[in-house]
Structures are given as C-alpha cells and as structure tokens.
Amino acid sequence: MKKVCFLVGYYPINKGGSEYQAYLLSQELREQFEIFYISVGYEKEEYIIDNGIKIYTLKGPAFFCFKDVYFLLKSKIVKILNKEKPDLIYQRVAYSATGIAAKYSQEHGCPLIWHIDSKPDVEIKKLSVSKRILVDYFEKKYLEFGIKNANCIIGQEDYHNEMLVRNFGKECTVILNSVLPVEKKQIVKTLPIKVLWIANIKPLKQPELFVDLAYHFKEDDSLSFIMIGRPATGNYQVKLEKRMQRLSNLEYKGELPIDEVNDLLRESHLFVNTSLYEGVPITFIQAWMREVPTVSLNVDPDDMIKKNKLGFHSGSFEQMVKDVRFLIENKKVREEMGRNAKKYALREYDIEKNAPKYVELFERMVKR
16 A cells, blocks of 8 residues: 655644645545655654544744744654655645755655645735844745645645745646535524634634624624634733623634534534635535525635625725624525535535545656
8 A cells, every 4th residue: 555644734633724624525536545644743643543643743842033944843753754655745835845855855755745725825025124034034945946846736625726836936746625524404593693713813813803704793682793713822811802802702712623613613604704815615505505605805716706696805994894793683594605615615615515526636746
C-alpha cells in the first residue's frame, strides 16, 4: 500500500476549517493509502496513533517572536519524512512547510500536492521593516519555492488560478470543491430567530463587528445572537468579552464540538461572516447544508452567494445591518434562500460525490 504524508494540522488536535477538511479527506483515502500526519504548531511534541493513523506533532519555535516561523523546524520535518519514506506529500495552507515539502519532493522523487486554502496563499507576501525581517524573508523564500515547485496544486475557486498565474507563473492543476457529510437529521427552525457567528476569535475574523451587529438589534426581544469559537489569548479576548457582556441579546458559547455546532445551525435562521478574507469557509457549507442563508461582509468566492441566491454579500458594515434586518423581516425570502443554500451545498460539496475525485487524483500522482 502506498504511503501518504499529510503535512497539515491534525484535527481535532488542531481545530480549524482547513484541518477538519484535511481530516475528512484522510478518512476517505484510508482504504487506498497508508496515511501519516506531521502536525506542526502543536503545544508539545509527541508521537501518537489515533484511529489507526500515525501522528507526529511538532512545537513551534520557543521564542514568541518566532512562534510562526516554521522553516526553523526543517530538520525535524525532514527527519520524520526520511523515517516514514512517503510516496506522496499532501500539504495544505501556505507557509514555509510548503517549501520544505517541495525540496524533499525534488530530492526523493516524492510528488507534492499543495492545497490552496485562501486568498493570501496566492498573493505575494510583502516584507515590512521589523525585528523579524530576516526570518520573514526566509519564510517567504521557502514558501515561494514550494509554490513554484509543487507537482500538483489544488485550488478551490477560479480566483486562485488567476492569482497563481499572475504572481507565480503557475496554474492550478485542478480545482476541487471541499467535502462535507450530508446533513441527514430533520431541520426545524423555531423562534426566537437565531443569528449565528462561527469562527476562532482573532482579528482576522473581526468578531467585534458581530458584537456591533447585535447592538443594532438590542431592542428586539425576538432575536438571539450567538457566537461560537475558540477564545483568543490576552487583552483582545478580555476587551471583546467586556463588550459582549453589555448585550442581553448576545451569547458567547466558546469553542464547541462540530456536532454541537451543527445542532445549533440546524435550528438557526441566519449565519453571519465578518472575516477580512477566507477561501470557502467550512462554516459556509455547514450552514448551507442546514438551510441557513449567509450574510457575508467580505467573503464570497467566485460570487457564489450572489449568483446562487444563498444570502447576501454585503461589502460594508452598514449594508450588512440592512441585509440582516431584511432577512429577519422577510421570512419567505429567508426560507427560499435557505432552500437554495441546501440544494447548492448538496450539488457542490457532498463528500460522496467529491471524495472519489480526490482519490483518483492521489492515485494518479503516486503513479507518476
């Protein structure tokens, strides 16, 4: 049996949309390949076996200012690769591990599949003058080498391909949609109207804007605003929670297991995204599977929300307030968009339809 290295955080050790997608993919590939993980950025280093999959976890550098400078882990990553001798490497998200994997690929004839995660992955990284400028320079060079030398690049949207050609002179080998299990439980929407926000708490996700959104509806007792996500560390989280406490219509539930998130989505009416950027967020697909229309501030890959009438791409905070208010007040439109969302999700993201495409790609790459 051919062996595949997943050079990506292992879910549920590392909880995020990319990690969850990789985990689902690894489960679909297990019958055809022997899978092992190198999970970078974990809080400690250990070797574990979970559900028959070998996982090597690696800590980031100890110094705080270097905590996300992963090219410093090159020797550890290569040592594991030399030990396991994979026939294929699957690496997701753009950082120096992309370059480390590409170099190993060249030296050992082991193909590399790089999976684009979001818009910044395919943009030229700009260096700013700081104490980190030297390490940022090497991090950037490793990443660019990886992108230019990957044997196969998986994109999630046409925009990824356009940016790859413009910035790196490369094209996506394939564009494949994400995979997600189909919702099989009964979907029942009961009052009060629930508006959900789901993401890890960090500046990129702009959770403070959802708090501001709830403030605009604070006089309406028929609405419930709910935030779900892993808390941040330090002062950012403290300030955010202080703002939350002033609102009786807003509840912060912290980080929840996937099943509990899906249970809440099943009975919710609107999903709001305030991120600065993302690829196709796993939370979009989770919501759509459960007939929850999306109001997104910035994120709408390839205009899928607009084209398929899955909700609204607002573009500004003021418009987002108007869009949320419109869907709250117009039940018929809200329910129609919810039905559109489920049809779209089943057509594009059903794991039973899309997983065979990934299996075929992996099989083709190991035979190169």
